[in-house]
Every structure is written in C-alpha cells, then in structure tokens.
Amino acid sequence: MNYYTSDEHTFDCVILDGNVVTAADVGRYDIAIKDGKIALLAPANSLRGSSAKRIIDAEGAYVTPGGVDAHVHLAEPSLFGKGQSSDDYTSGSRSAIAGGTTTIITFAAQLKSETSLLPALERNFAEAAKGAYCDYSFHLIVSNPTKDALDELPLLKRRGVTSVKIYMTYEALQLRDNQILDVLLRARAEGITTMIHAENGDMLQWMTERLEEQKLLSPRYHVTSRPPILETEATNRAISLGQLVCAPILIVHVSAPSAAEIIRNAQSLGHPVYAETCPQYTFLTRAALEKPGFEGAKAVCSPPPRNSEADLEGIWTHLKNGTFTILSSDHCPFNYDDTAFGKKAAITCDAPDGHFKHIPNGCPGVETRLSLTFSAKRLAPERFVALTSTNPAKLYGLYPRKGALIPGVSDADLTIWYPSGKMQPFSISNDLLHHNVDYTPYEGIEVSQWPRYTLLRGEVVWDRDSSGLVGRQGFGQFCARESSFWHEDLPDWDVANY
Ligand code: DUC
Ligand code: ZN
Ligand code: ZN
Secondary structure (H helix, E strand, C coil): CCCCCCHHHCEEEEEEEEEEECCCCEEEEEEEEECCEEEEEEECCCCCCCCEEEEEECCCCEEEECEEEEEECCCCCCCCCCCCCCCCHHHHHHHHHHCCEEEEEEEEECCCCCCCCHHHHHHHHHHHCCCCCCEEEEEEECCCCCHHHHHCHHHHHHCCCCEEEEECCCCCCECCHHHHHHHHHHHHHHCCEEEEECCCHHHHHHHHHHHHHCCCCCCCHHHHHCCHHHHHHHHHHHHHHHHHCCCCEEECCCCCHHHHHHHHHHHHCCCCEEEEECCHHHHCCHHHHCCCCCHHHHHCCCCCCCCCHHHHHHHHHHHHCCCCCEECCCECCCCCCCCCCCHHHHCCCCCCCCCHHHCCCCECCCCCHHHHHHHCCCCCHHHHHHHHHHHHHHHCCCCCCCCCCCCCCCECCEEECCCCCCCCCEECCHHHCCCCCCCCCCCCCEECCCCCEEEECCEEEEECCCCEECCCCCCCCECCCCCCCCCCCCCCCCHHHC
16 A cells, blocks of 8 residues: 655655664564655555655665764874874764764873863864764863862863763872762762773783783783773772762773673662673773784773683673673774874884884774674664664663654664665675774674665765765764663762762
8 A cells, every 4th residue: 555645745755664673673664754854664565656855665675763972082182092082083983984983982092181161062063064974962070070070060061961981990080989989979960871891901001010020922812911800890889989979880891701791780770870781892802902913902992801701702792681881892993004193103112013002992883883783693683673772762861763763753864774685795804894994803704684775854864886985074962961761860979868
C-alpha cells in the first residue's frame, strides 16, 4: 500500500525499506525526513512513490541512528606525553562522518596554570568555528579545581557543557583525592556528570623509575609500566570517592576485565557508576606494542591494550551484559612519523629506540569505531545502537535530539549500512581513512560492513558508492547539552549527616 502519494506530503528525503534499528528493537520501515528532523516512520515500502527531493533505497539494509562518539580529542595541546593532536575539528569530524558518526563530544582542557575553566572553553569554540563536518559538543577537563573554577560550573551548564573529565594520572592533569572530592561534590550539585580516567599515577611513576633503572625503555614497556592493578586500584578508589559524596561517575576507557568486574559489583549494589570502553580494548592486545623496533608506539594508549585474547573476550562480555554503558573511540590522534609532535618525538639521542614515557598516548579511531564493532557481529544490533549512539546521547544530555528516531523530535542523523551481500569485505588500510594521521592501529583488520550513507540533519554527508565525502566543512553545529537523562535528583549532601 502507498500511504503518501500526494504533494501535500512532500518530504526532503525518504529512506525506503530500511531494517531500522533502535536501542529497543529492529523492524522494517521507511523513514521520511523534513526540515532536518525525522518526520515519520512508516511500514516498509509504503512511502514508495511519495514526493521527496531525495529518495534512498536502503534495499533492506540496517539503518541506525547516527553514531554518537562521546570521547574524541581534537586540536589539543601536549597533555599525554610529548606531542600534539594531528587532527583539528575539520579533519577529525570529516573522519567521523566517513565512519557513520554524526556527533562527537571533544575535550576542552583547562591547563594547570589556569585558575578559570572558561579560557579552555573559548579556545575550543574558536577551534571548532574553523569548520566541522559533524555536530559537536565539549566536555571540560578540570586540572586545577580551585574554588573559583568550580564556581564556574553553573555557567558551563548554561552554555550547554554538562560533563567534566578528571584524571588520576599524568603530571599535567592528575588530581589528588581531596581535589577529586571537590569536583564530584560540585558537579553532582549542578547536574554535571564526572568522567574519570582511572589509573594510579603514583604507581605508574614508581614502575617507570624501576624500568628506567634497567634501561627498559622501548614501546613495549608502556604496557609493563601500567599493569591492570593500576587500573583496578584507581577504579575502586574512584568508585569509593563517588560513593562518599553520592555522586554519579563514569569511568572512561576501561581496558581490564578486572576493572570491569569492580564496576559491575558497584552497579549491582545500586551505585550510579557508568562505564565506557573502546575498540582498542576489543581488538588490540599487548602484542601490538611488542612489534619490532619503534612500531609498537602506534598502539601506545592509556590504559594500554591488555595481555591476551581472554582479556578481549572479557571486555566483549561486559559489553553484552550491560556493565558498559557506552563504547567510544577515544580518538586521540598523533602522527607516527613526526619527530616534533608525533610518536617519534619520544626518540632521542639518549633513547634511540624511544622512551615509552614520552610517547604521546593515544590512537586514532573515530572513523573505524562503528564499522569494526558492527562487523564483529558480537553484539545484537539493538545493543550495538545502544552502546554507540543512544546511551552516549542519554548519558551526556543529547537525547532524544540525538541517538533516537522519534518523529518530530530527533535530528535526522542516520547511518545506512550495506544490504547483505552487497559490500565486498575489505581490510582496513590507512589510505582509506579521512583523518589527518599517518597510520591506523587497525591496519589489516577485515570488516564486512561500512556505512554506505551517512545523513546529518537530513543531508547526505557520506555516500561511499559515489563521491564518498559529500558533507560540507562548517555544516557541523555546536550542540548545547542538558543534564544527563539519567541524572537523578540527588539529596543535598551534608558532612554532618555522616
Ligand atoms: N586518556 C585519554 O582519555 N585519551 C588519551 C590518553 C589518555 O590517557
Ligand atoms: Zn583518559
Ligand atoms: Zn581520551
């Protein structure tokens, strides 16, 4: 049956015959788009013959809400070892849409020398204004939580920034436990979500000194310097600190199944603890850092990829069973072959094979996140959508504008995949990617799916079978965020009640 054939139902775009996936279910629908929003979902093929400026036949392929990548570093100064981001907002967001991601949340980093949070925010607004291909928002990294800085949290919230990130390691960023408590207490009061990088910085420094004594400096020792106990101890402590002041927390980039277990226990006791993992912990092991020469530097990120296939399995299990709330890329781009700002900045006369502690920590992955994960066929499609789009939108106050397909409400951000048998599987290779990085840690991994089309607010911005990238630099918009969808109304906290 054709429901909509008259001109009064002119749509901007109609997607026919999609196997439409949301976080709740999967079903065969047509989707109509008007003024950048989802206008209507109708039974599959019922919109054939309707009038629309553009009609895309999904041919029964999966259609998912555009990816929301809530952990992306762009245009950042040196924070994680030597080195500077090789991607700016333009190249990073270009890479995002080519991989099916339509919204990214990046980091605005307060420097320890700054007493205010606002300069970091202004810097990032200015960087993003140079032109993004996808929609974006910011988390604020708090590295100097003075009273004045924390007094700015309500202002941040009014400007649509409803999350902060804090670190338990890195000289340039590490907070003491009392500072963490200060942040958690103020953030909870303002309805701001606190993300925590959970690794014990003092243990790391001590381990590094021991390795230096033995001149064990090559990239593989990055893993040795950061065994899982650094992560589990810090995860446990972060949860305890959150518990002390009844604050919701999100542990970012969890790599060790033992840390995921700790999180799961806290969740089962009813504590508001959320967790994120990333493809580097479902696809890479320490073997990637043990390649000959300096090659292993390509996979240096923190926490590091863990020991074995069993660790990868453990992380997949926690993705399936609900311990992890979101799966992000932690796209943190540094060129490899760059002795000034890239991985090779860690090679010096004193350390001709490089010194692991100076290797910039981070791997690119904003473009490969969805395809790698979807192609793995380890998650039910609904769970895949929950982890990569709907849950990050809910967690960070973008829902239901993002991460959903609600007529009249949600932006028409869509990823349209290939119908079965229509895409030739291929091996990921850096020359196919659109970031400004000279390598990918996923080189050679075969994928059976890739986004055929990406739509952002109803516009086709990626069309793999024709011109590829068809989006426009500057089309991406800043998304002001609300408090987390899951932010509970917390009772006032008073030390006298203890
Ligand atoms: N933490 C991040 O979140 N990204 C890159 C490096 C790091 O340690
Ligand atoms: Zn981190
Ligand atoms: Zn990160």
